[in-house]
Amino acid sequence: MTGYGRVSHPFKDKTINVELRSLNSKYTDIRAKIPQNYREKEHELRKLISDRVHRGKIEVNIEVASDSGDEEYGLNEPLFRKYHRELSRLSSELNIPDGDMLQAILRLPSVVATAADSIDEEEWSAMKTALNDAIEKFTAFRTAEGNAMKEDLQLRVENISSLLQQLDPEEEERVTKLRQRMRQSLDEHLGKDKVDDSRFEQEILFYLEKIDITEEKVRLEQHCKYFIEELNKKQPLKGRKLSFISQEMGREINTMGAKAYSSSIQKLVVEMKDELEKVKEQVANTV
CATH class of the missing domain: 1.20.120 (Four Helix Bundle (Hemerythrin (Met), subunit A))
Structure with missing residues (x-):
């Protein structure tokens, strides 16, 4: 069965957006797209979903947005330099214009990430509240x-x-x-x-x-x-x-x-x- 549920939950100066959708499948298959600093909680998150959502190819998408817009970001300089070096070499060898290489590299995975390495229990509790509300809407659907x-x-x-x-x-x-x-x-x-x-x-x-x-x-x-x-x-x-x-x-x-x-x-x-x-x-x- 298909299913859909989405919830936006305010937390301090952030908004936690949780979206669940599913397609039919004989088994429970959960695919999670979550912020990097939530990875340590991924196992617990999957269990919360599988305990309440039965069968289906389930996609869960969690986004945390800063309401003030001043969220701190970090640049992975060694990775940036590695991408730049390899792309520059390929550009030269294949005689391909490098174009706007800077913007291209910044869009690559893990080059730019939020500075926060982990989440505290208060934010995790707020995320679980948002997740449970999304599951309620998903189940109603x-x-x-x-x-x-x-x-x-x-x-x-x-x-x-x-x-x-x-x-x-x-x-x-x-x-x-x-x-x-x-x-x-x-x-x-x-x-x-x-x-x-x-x-x-x-x-x-x-x-x-x-x-x-x-x-x-x-x-x-x-x-x-x-x-x-x-x-x-x-x-x-x-x-x-x-x-x-x-x-x-x-x-x-x-x-x-x-x-x-x-x-x-x-x-x-x-x-x-x-x-x-x-x-x-x-x-x-x-x-």
Whole structure:
């Protein structure tokens, strides 16, 4: 599931901006972009997020801006000189104009950094407050998306149940047509007088038993009920179970299609498959 949450939290003469966003993923994958002086707290920060945010490719971006605009910066002179030396050499060897090399070097990573090497506990506490507020907004975003997804999933499964109910009259008509077609074929090739009615009925029963879809219909109906029961449970991380149930639904629908021998039943089966594919797409994006 996607998610988004952003919070700006004032702290003394600074503003702490925290932004969380996520894309769907089978696992929890946290990618953090944080100020250099927050690196010592990165492990704790990741744990704070993973304890409350389940599954997804999660990007967290933390920025600390000075309200007064007079934040102290330090220049890494040895690194600056190294970049300048190497770039000047390449420029000379390749006969490339050096242009505004100064500005280019200053934009390179770690050349310019804030003077602060670490953060105190008071600032860390303020950052955690901002992070928790961002997670609250992130969770609310996911909840709203999840409710819309839940309504769509329930509608799709109910559509499958409705299509399943439409199979009964079609199945009765299929049996009648099969019996008539087989009888007509025998009469045409052997003649009515040479057909043993008792044996014919036995063969019909044997054949109809092989293509009977009663068990598949019963199991599919149970799977649909089970899916909706799990969907309505008040618990997180239900996506995998719903995925397993949808797979079982697919097996029953495919078996009914293989046994159909009826264009009208095949049409209903295709419509069921269409609804089930939409279910699978949605389930793949759930937590």
